Amino acid sequence: MNRYVEFVWYRTISEIRADISRAFLGILWWIIEPVLYMAIFYLIFVFVLKQGENNYLSLLLVGLIVWKWFASTINSATTSITRNMILIYQVYLPKFLFPVIALFTSSLKFITVFLVFLAFLLFIGTPIADSWFTDLFFLLVLQALLMLGLGMILAAIDPFLPDIKFVVDNGLMMLFFLSGIFFRFDSVPESLRPLFNLNPVGVLIHNYREILIYGRHVDWAICWPLGVLAISFLAIGLALLIKFDRVYAKRAFL
Amino acid sequence: MTTLSAEHKELIRLDRVGLSYSQRKGVFSHEYYQVLNNVSFSIFQGETIGVLGRNGVGKTTLLRLLSDIIRPDTGRLIRSPGLRTVLLSLQAGFIPSLTGRQNTLISGITLGINKRKIESCMNEIIGFSELGDFIDQPVATYSSGMRARLGFSIAMYVDPDILLIDEIISVGDEEFRKKSSAFINERVNSNETTVLVTHNAQLANTLCTRVIWINEGRVKMNGNPKEVIKAYLEA
Numbered sequence: 001m002n003r004y005v006e007f008v009w010y011r012t013i014s015e016i017r018a019d020i021s022r023a024f025l026g027i028l029w030w031i032i033e034p035v036l037y038m039a040i041f042y043l044i045f046v047f048v049l050k051q052g053e054n055n056y057l058s059l060l061l062v063g064l065i066v067w068k069w070f071a072s073t074i075n076s077a078t079t080s081i082t083r084n085m086i087l088i089y090q091v092y093l094p095k096f097l098f099p100v101i102a103l104f105t106s107s108l109k110f111i112t113v114f115l116v117f118l119a120f121l122l123f124i125g126t127p128i129a130d131s132w133f134t135d136l137f138f139l140l141v142l143q144a145l146l147m148l149g150l151g152m153i154l155a156a157i158d159p160f161l162p163d164i165k166f167v168v169d170n171g172l173m174m175l176f177f178l179s180g181i182f183f184r185f186d187s188v189p190e191s192l193r194p195l196f197n198l199n200p201v202g203v204l205i206h207n208y209r210e211i212l213i214y215g216r217h218v219d220w221a222i223c224w225p226l227g228v229l230a231i232s233f234l235a236i237g238l239a240l241l242i243k244f245d246r247v248y249a250k251r252a253f254l
Numbered sequence: 255m256t257t258l259s260a261e262h263k264e265l266i267r268l269d270r271v272g273l274s275y276s277q278r279k280g281v282f283s284h285e286y287y288q289v290l291n292n293v294s295f296s297i298f299q300g301e302t303i304g305v306l307g308r309n310g311v312g313k314t315t316l317l318r319l320l321s322d323i324i325r326p327d328t329g330r331l332i333r334s335p336g337l338r339t340v341l342l343s344l345q346a347g348f349i350p351s352l353t354g355r356q357n358t359l360i361s362g363i364t365l366g367i368n369k370r371k372i373e374s375c376m377n378e379i380i381g382f383s384e385l386g387d388f389i390d391q392p393v394a395t396y397s398s399g400m401r402a403r404l405g406f407s408i409a410m411y412v413d414p415d416i417l418l419i420d421e422i423i424s425v426g427d428e429e430f431r432k433k434s435s436a437f438i439n440e441r442v443n444s445n446e447t448t449v450l451v452t453h454n455a456q457l458a459n460t461l462c463t464r465v466i467w468i469n470e471g472r473v474k475m476n477g478n479p480k481e482v483i484k485a486y487l488e489a
Binding site: 002003006007010011015018021087088089090091092093250 | 359363368
């Protein structure tokens with residue numbers, strides 16, 4: 001078992017190192033990207049559409065950073081087995097490790113960006129709330145488990161059905177516009193709220209904002225279903241990856 | 255018989271093993287290729303077995319079965335408990351943008367050598383690979399021969415119960431080939447167990463204690479190297 005812990009950890013570090021060494025600006029891109037998006041949305045919504053409010057900048061940043069973590073984890077987890085087929089043909093490794101590595105890699109990047117963002121919040125004078133140390137932690141773990149579960153299911157299917165990548169691409173695109181990244185969930189008409197509450201990413205972003213910007217607590221009434229969803233995804237994903245553990249290398253799809 | 259023979263130190267037994275690959279033909283249709291059919295043989299401690307056969311007869315599939323990467327569809331494959339079988343693969347898990355040194359660590363861990371052992375053997379591995387200062391350059395800048403040399407040098411330290419070798423004797427230049435052959439010779443002459451897959455009958459003759467000839471997914475002959483190779487060359 002220890003062997004696989006070592007494998008996951010060093011593989012994660014190596015992929016991050018590789019990622020940094022591939023670009024001249026390396027790690028700076030992790031910060032540049034959300035800032036660029038933020039600038040564009042700010043330009044459109046505040047200056048062109050004359051919308052936005054006091055905290056619009058922080059609201060946007062919370063949405064974009066959380067979104068980036070979600071999208072990059074799902075994208076990378078989906079192809080985590082197909083990307084590593086050459087390795088899978090050479091040495092036996094439990095297949096569920098690959099989505100775990102995808103989660104760790106994107107999460108280490110996310111944590112870096114998130115810490116910079118927290119520094120920014122303090123810099124603009126946001127008061128530190130109790131819920132930063134309690135509710136925030138639960139929310140981060142909840143999102144990580146949700147992404148891991150969904151990522152495992154997608155990774156398990158991808159080698160059999162490569163079309164899943166198009167489903168993921170389009171699904172993420174739709175979620176991007178529906179998750180309240182550039183608007184507040186509170187501004188959604190009351191009659192549509194139940195519908196919007198079905199979107200896990202939207203619910204997560206809404207709750208991060210409640211905690212980080214307004215110092216409130218997690219709204220468990222709309223968050224507990226996410227916990228159930230996360231556990232179900234994890235159970236299904238693990239079951240699939242264990243079932244197909246030694247089947248992937250049996251197919252002549254490369 | 256369902257248990258391995260302890261008396262003869264039987265490590266693995268294949269009992270009427272069959273395996274087919276599936277390949278997608280259309281949206282909902284698959285085509286199955288029967289790769290191995292009714293294959294039975296055993297591997298005992300200390301043997302060097304040559305698996306002989308032309309391209310596409312299921313030799314690589316057999317190695318994947320022995321290294322537990324895949325499992326048979328029909329028949330049984332019995333392994334002695336805790337048996338470590340490793341495919342001597344070149345550049346397992348290399349990440350091109352990282353240096354040779356960094357890749358030695360990650361590739362070694364991937365193959366199941368623990369971190370402490372790799373770090374203590376690092377200088378030996380680098381020395382054997384003859385990469386010199388190139389070891390701190392990204393692997394992407396290496397020639398295929400250099401990559402194979404590093405891969406071979408790492409794989410030498412895996413030290414499994416059964417080493418599986420797939421046609422890689424021809425790695426690198428003449429000098430390195432001599433070195434790698436010397437390593438394989440040393441292993442072959444010791445009490446270690448090795449399975450060597452090749453279509454080179456000459457090589458099988460010099461190295462192996464037993465030769466299994468695979469043809470069209472079946473064991474055509476299994477026994478004394480000289481007899482099997484003679485029949486193979488006449489076929």
